[in-house]
Amino acid sequence: MSVINTKICVIGLGYIGLPTASFLGTKGFDVLGVDISQTVVNTINQGGIHIVEPDLDILVKSAVNSGKLHAAQQPDVADVFIIAVPTPFNDCNEPNLSYVENATRSILPYIKSGDLVILESTVAVGTTENIVATILFEEAEIDKESIHVAHCPERVLPGHVLKELVENDRVVGGINENSTNKAVEFYEHFVNGKILPTTAKTAEMSKLTENAYRDVNIALANELSMICDTEKINVWELIHLANHHPRVNILNPGAGVGGHCIAVDPWFIISSNPDKSRLLQAAREVNDYKPKWVIEKIKGKANKFKHPIIGFLGLAFKADIDDLRESPALDIVNTFMSCPEWLVLVNEPNLMEHRDFDLLPVHEVIERADIIVILVDHKPYKKLKAMDLKEKIVIDTRGIV
Numbered sequence: 001m002s003v004i005n006t007k008i009c010v011i012g013l014g015y016i017g018l019p020t021a022s023f024l025g026t027k028g029f030d031v032l033g034v035d036i037s038q039t040v041v042n043t044i045n046q047g048g049i050h051i052v053e054p055d056l057d058i059l060v061k062s063a064v065n066s067g068k069l070h071a072a073q074q075p076d077v078a079d080v081f082i083i084a085v086p087t088p089f090n091d092c093n094e095p096n097l098s099y100v101e102n103a104t105r106s107i108l109p110y111i112k113s114g115d116l117v118i119l120e121s122t123v124a125v126g127t128t129e130n131i132v133a134t135i136l137f138e139e140a141e142i143d144k145e146s147i148h149v150a151h152c153p154e155r156v157l158p159g160h161v162l163k164e165l166v167e168n169d170r171v172v173g174g175i176n177e178n179s180t181n182k183a184v185e186f187y188e189h190f191v192n193g194k195i196l197p198t199t200a201k202t203a204e205m206s207k208l209t210e211n212a213y214r215d216v217n218i219a220l221a222n223e224l225s226m227i228c229d230t231e232k233i234n235v236w237e238l239i240h241l242a243n244h245h246p247r248v249n250i251l252n253p254g255a256g257v258g259g260h261c262i263a264v265d266p267w268f269i270i271s272s273n274p275d276k277s278r279l280l281q282a283a284r285e286v287n288d289y290k291p292k293w294v295i296e297k298i299k300g301k302a303n304k305f306k307h308p309i310i311g312f313l314g315l316a317f318k319a320d321i322d323d324l325r326e327s328p329a330l331d332i333v334n335t336f337m338s339c340p341e342w343l344v345l346v347n348e349p350n351l352m353e354h355r356d357f358d359l360l361p362v363h364e365v366i367e368r369a370d371i372i373v374i375l376v377d378h379k380p381y382k383k384l385k386a387m388d389l390k391e392k393i394v395i396d397t398r399g400i401v
């Protein structure tokens, strides 16, 4: 496969698709990015971005200006198709794979013998074979042996996407050996990390396992934080000490687990294996309970004030990003917004403004509030000293002060 003559079509220009498409464009591939939204397509064709990720704007501009990245609402003929569409969950925690199905069907008119189709979206075990490959083989009018299909789950950390896109090791699993080999060869063009070949099903399970591992580990930390609160033990000191053991590495407690990956992906395993996934279900329960526990803690402290002023530090789903999707911090703040007897003050250093809140400078929140609740471990908060907060009631969910 030569970079110069290879046309790539990336379906879905979101948090994974757009960085991937623009990165491949800067590597010399001819890239067509496809998105159902006309606004997204227009923004990208003007060299702009619609999501927040450090340095992504520079990458997109460079790929678009060099003529190597173009966006459209419809796919076109290509040698490699990368599917990076969302896989949301319904209210019963069952995955909705219709975006993957639609994306696969959208390439049917353009696929030809020898093409490689890669599914990067996080999916339930079996999806690459049972949905993507099956649709292609049954509905494309070409010899099924000649299309290559593989799953290569994205593993990049929001906030570090451009670095991790190149440096992370990649698990690549084809539906047969030819597919695996073809996909490995493709990723070798632009990934510096190791390329680890396997089967499609193992690749799917590997991605789910990585996020489930983190969910379970954070659940342990969150459970310890609630136990330590009762026992009057400093949980951060406890974890620090325990982690000095050469084989212990406990993650950090917080206000809950947010974002669209770790709090979601275990459900892919649970929904297909409800009887065998008791640990994963318990971890989800603990992590989902943590924001409720924080709310009760705040209410307990607020009881002694007639009209308490509560200052919240942080709204994002994790440190040093502006992403509020599935943010436990946002849920906690919203709970108090609806109570007329409480005055709520909010600081979020990564946002200029918010539709529902007046965002205030951190020093103003601290000065005016009776109770300070640290919800996110953003860098600026790490400069806060216990001194700055003296005479205040502090609920520090992240162990900052």
Ligand code: SAJ
Pocket: 122, 154, 155, 156, 157, 158, 210, 211, 214, 218, 251, 252, 253, 254, 255, 256, 257, 258, 259, 260, 261, 262, 317, 318, 319
């Ligand atoms: N969190 C804690 N304590 C910790 C670490 C995280 O409470 O010690 C919380 C965060 O505050 C946040 C949530 O967990 O609310 C998730 O944050 P995260 O940084 O752990 O992960 P994500 O969701 O941003 O990205 C994860 C990554 N997966 C792993 O680290 C195994 C990333 O590599 C994946 O590509 C991404 O999910 C994905 O797209 O699946």
